[in-house]
Amino acid sequence: RAKENGKNQYHFYESKLSEEVVRRYVLERELRTALEEDQLEVYYQPQLNIDGTALVGVEALVRWPHPERGVLPPAEFLPVAMSSGLAYPLFKVVFLQVCRFMTLMDKQGVMIPKVAINIAGIELITNGCCQLIIDSLKSFGIDPHRIEFEVTETLLMHSLDDLSDVLERLRQEGLQISIDDFGTGYSSLSRLRELPIDMLKIDKTFVQGIARESSDEAIVKAIISMANSLQLKVIAEGIETRGQLDFLRGEGCELIQGFLYGEPMKGERLAEHIADARYELKSNK
Ligand code: C2E
Ligand code: MG
Ligand code: MG
Ligand code: MG
Helix, strand or coil: CHHHHHHHHHHHHHHHHHHHHHHHHHHHHHHHHHHHCCCCEEEEEEEEECCCCEEEEEEEEEEEEECCCEEECHHHCHHHHHHCCCHHHHHHHHHHHHHHHHHHHHHCCCCCCCEEEECCCHHHHCCCHHHHHHHHHHHHCCCHHHEEEEEEHHHHHHCCHHHHHHHHHHHHCCCEEEEEEECCCCCCHHHHHHCCCCEEEECHHHHCCCCCCHHHHHHHHHHHHHHHHCCCEEEEECCCCHHHHHHHHHCCCCEEECCCCCCCEEHHHHHHHHHHHCCEECCCC
16 A cells, blocks of 8 residues: 555656646747747836936836736746746847837937846857847947846856956946845955946845844945945835835935836836826936
8 A cells, every 4th residue: 555655656746747847848938939929028117316206217127928827027937038048039039129118218208317127147148149239229329328237246246257248348338237136145345346337236125124124224224335335326126115215215325116116017108107207317327
């Protein structure tokens, strides 16, 4: 009887495993098609000054309106994209959509000061990626200063020389680089000083600990003062409450992003949102 159970269990695991393999395979195939057919959609989340009166930029956040499963967040498909050679195709789709969007908004007279695009790193060391970026900006007529790349702390700490070279080159072209989810990795002050970066983004887990965890508050304070001493800009992400906002203002944080002022939204909606909120459009260079 024990033997029989063991056998059943074995079959159980085996079928679980193959289910997972099949699920991944299907997802990868669907994603490939979605990329080829440009079905992914970039949403935009406002980045504001601390008073919430001026829009300094927006963050581009990709979504996948899946034909059967609704709008999928990045967590549902980025891991597959990154591990199946789709990092660069995904980047290209997002980047070109952003370029088209900025051009369209400019034509409508809504000059978004800056768009921040997330990058995982691998896509940038693909041959030709750097050139694609530079050439596209030129042909769309977009000032490179209006594009920022968000990379993670962990990536920068372990990054290959290749990646640092690409970031350095892009920065020379005028693009800005920020460190996303700052505080969740390990970076030394000396390393930070050497990196070609413009801004730190305080990770939302610390912001959400404000008024709840004194250690989170201490980390937020430390990051702000670190940024100030290194003459880097600093933005807090994930702001949902007035209390969090007041704390950040008290600590001298000048830039914010979070549901309190706006969730990621479709491009069409962003123009309305800017008009409704009567934001001043202000470059924060
Ligand atoms: P991230 O870059 O740290 O982006 C911030 C995430 O926090 C977004 O989740 C955003 O919707 C969410 N968020 C913003 N404000 C608030 C808030 O007030 N409260 C809470 N609870 N959440 C807030 P999302 O859109 O699901 O993206 C998750 C991650 O996926 C991003 O984290 C980024 O690392 C990655 N990602 C998104 N788009 C792209 C892309 O085009 N390319 C790459 N390589 N990665 C991307
Ligand atoms: Mg980001
Ligand atoms: Mg982040
Ligand atoms: Mg993140």
